Amino acid sequence: MSFEVLKVQNLKMYYYMEDGQFVRAVDGISFSVFKGRTLGIVGESGCGKSSLAMTLIRILPANAKIVNGSIEVLTDRGYVDITKLSESELRSRIRWKYISIIPQGAMNALNPFIKIGDQIVEAILLHENISRREAEERAKNLLKCVNIDPSRFDSYPHELSGGQRQRVVIAMALATYPKVIIADEPTTALDVITQAQVIKLLKDLQKKFNFGLLFITHDLSLIAQVADYVAVMYAGKIVEYGPLDKVYNEPLHPYTKALLEAIPRLYGEKKRLRGIPGTPPDLRNPPPGCRFHPRCPYADEICKKEEPELRNVGEGRLVACHLV
């Protein structure tokens, strides 16, 4: 049994709007990421998953505030709740050392004017007190690890393909051997084949470096390839959580069930797919009771009044639904 490298409890992050209303982007999320294991967070647009990623590493716009909860990261000195740290402490001691991120659109986030090798070196030197030569050595090793020829150390981002750029970003995230990496839609802009190669690379690297991976995406099939555990997010909350096989083969929450019925399978018979009617709720005024009830085919009276708790239903699974 491996131990937790990231422990999130009851995390709430709201955006405060000009007109006084607030958007409950992350509304009471709890989960753990284990060493050497991958937790997949899956949800559609507007469910708050990107906000969650940004909250975890605390890169938030001015009008966003962590209202409640804790984010505990395993460091050399035990668990540190990073919600309680100041920005400078966070930057110097925690970020990138113990927890790093591969943000959305990362391959475009590379500085086009700086060589890729230097960008990795910069990431290392910002957080570790080693000589430049050592940092360059490590950078070249990292490039090798992500299947880029170290001789390309002096290339500029535009000289690389999309897949290669993404791998450079992965190398940067690995640069200081963090305990946990957050990957926010790391493959969205990539072709299918390149995506598969990047995913395989991530899994291989995880076996090698034993980091915990938090993989955030809207693509359910992708999660199935990557994650050991999956958490389904809807409207700022987790509605189902469990080991991958169990959740995908026996989905309990109506939303999970509906999502699985909405994607076409490559093999198997051609069933008519079914979408989910309605639209995701406005997080400024979420519906009362269970947030999914307006779109749920099984909604009952209680669903409209009371918000279901995320309960343990055995086998390491959690569901937030009255009807389970």
Place this chain on the structure above:
Amino acid sequence: MPSRIAELEKDLAPISEEYERYCAQDSEALLKIVKLRVWYPLFRGLSFSRKYVKALNDVTLTIRQGEILSLVGESGCGKTTLGKAIARLVKITRGKIILNLDGNEVDIASLSDKEFHRYRRYIQVIFQDPYESLNPRLKVRDIIAEPLIVHKIVRDKKELEKYVIKMLEQVQLTPPEDYLDRYPHELSGGQRQRVAIARALILRPRLVIADEPISMLDVSLRADILNLMMDLKDQFNLTYLYITHDIATARYVGNRICVLYLGFIVEIGDSDKVVFNPSHPYTRALIAAVPTVDSNRKITDIPIKGDVPPNPIELPEGCPFYPRCIYAREKCARERPPIVKIDDEHFVACWYPL
């Protein structure tokens, strides 16, 4: 100079006789694409450089009346270009596109813009980005009515409104009156795509080119849009050219699948045959790379070499897939393989099909 002309004249994509017959004989053919070539010249400043981006290379293909043909491939393979070429939104370098309207055959590639205008109503496009393909300054009623106005089918405002309302009902935007006066930014992604579908179908076209219509929508919305498109196809007797990079959707939606690589057809045939029995190494790699929900099937090594994306400016001599093919042999580097028959309704362009 002569060698340049020879290069330009040469047939880039050889096809076997069987394939030629397969395409030509099709009595149900709505659209026959014959050796379609789309090359974009690269401009450097004010000079006319001689390099081209070779997006489509002498593609030959038939689209049958009433079918859904899925066009599959990764970015840069030419699938979007093929769709745009048929709709004449890009310049066709060479080749024929023969449209068959109730027995009358017209080569729309050879028409001038003016002449083609009257055929536009038979070929309509649904674009990928529901946020960008609708004019943000027009109301929904104007967006849907515009095709009718441009083709002078209806002039009277009241009649226009009736048509628009009927179309809104058919794409399940009800009550229609609620949507008439809204602007695109007031609609959700799924609603916008429905408006785009309404706009494409209001002229009752014969062929609808759908260019990744659901890739920018949320998962839960995709099924409904796909189902809508299928239902409308039956209702209006449409034919679809469905362009996508997602082979799972391609199989779900399409009767036939056509796989493109670097502007060449590498495999084409009945959907199930192509998915369950991929004969081209590229198709095989593509299918191996697709993530599935079936957790027994994990992605292992993809049967492909290297990661450098193909360069559409300099085409390799022989098979276009040669640089990345793990089964490649000497012949593949020198000669381009023709499209040959593997099975009924299954054709491949490979010297050593799997």
Place this chain on the structure above:
Amino acid sequence: MTYEWRRNIKLLLRNSNVIAGLVLLSFIIALCILAFVKYGWVLGKWCDYTFWETYYPRGAAPSWISIFTGKTYMPYMNKYISCNRSNICIFTINYTYDEPPQDIDFIVYKTAGLGNITLYVVLPNGTKIPVDNSITTSSETSLSIASGKYLVEMFNMLPGSLVTFKLFKIGGRGVYKFIVVSKGVKIIGMRVIVKSQVFGLLGTDIYGRDLWAGLVWGAPISLMVGFVAALVSTAIAVILGILSGYYGFFSRIFNIFSLYFISEALVWTYDVIINFPALILLILISIAYGKPSPFEVALILGLLGWGGTARVVHVIAQQTAATPFVEAERSIGVSDLRIMFKHVLPHAMPYVLIRTILSIPAAIITEAVLSFLGLSSPFYPTWGRMLEAAEPYLQCGYWWWWVPPGLMLAIICLAFVLIGRGLEEVLNPRLRHYR
């Protein structure tokens, strides 16, 4: 132009820059209205120096200067007294002021024939002094205190306002009677013009021109220059820019080399025109062909000022041409022209509008510079012209000759710059939040 303009206008009207700018602008517009309503007659007479010299004091200060100096000044007067064809005409005035006028002119209208007209003044203490005399056959003649022959001789001074001052100093306060006597002819009437030291709201300039009237007229003329130049240059810029941008984009897609070449050539032209020195050209034109009127100046500025905006429109047109919805419209079969002007143009309008508004003060200043150099038509009372007239006398203390026009130029430029900035604030970040 749809929903977004209504929302925009509401936002605009709440923007502090726009409000400030509009306040200034409304002041300018008030001046324009005043010009047309009350001072319409000035426009034709601005160059008629004789007119001004006859009826108005020269170099008079603004009336309200008395607030600062604490002294009272005898006010301007222009009065016609009918004399009923008699030999005598009397003008009485009660002089209770600290400061006398520069002069009092008496324009006497007489019957035909040779007449000997004499002007006497009766001081408050009863002393009667001969002032001036004129022997003439013309139907009107002018007598004055400052150049009155007898007074000049008596005081042993040069003719000028000092003579008048001395007279009133000697006389002190009280009732003065000015008597005009004619011999040989009859007096029909006379016009008494008190050429005071102060006049009106802004005094008069070296020629006696009412500076308030001139200032007021500067407003509509400047506005006209600004708007004509802006409109002409915008119209050219928009048309050329949209055509070059849109067709430039499509020439690449459809490899039509000739179109591509034309669009590139146009872009090159824009860069050339941007750098074209409009002011120098105006100076040359003025020297070679004569001094242009404000309208002509405006036209020339308009014909030379479209480069920058054309470039901007070109870029926007290209970007818009590349969008999927333009592609969608082409797939429906909408004609290029319709797309360009119904869809591309509205996209460009916010940027164009800001540039247009900001180009107005530039045009106004250029015209002012040209006028200041003396190279624009002198028939029009523009602020630059007023500055030009004041320029030789800057050290002489006649501040009301150059401070008001300079201030007005600053105000009108500030007005448009503020509005432009406000527009930019409203339109630019909003464009970012487009969805």
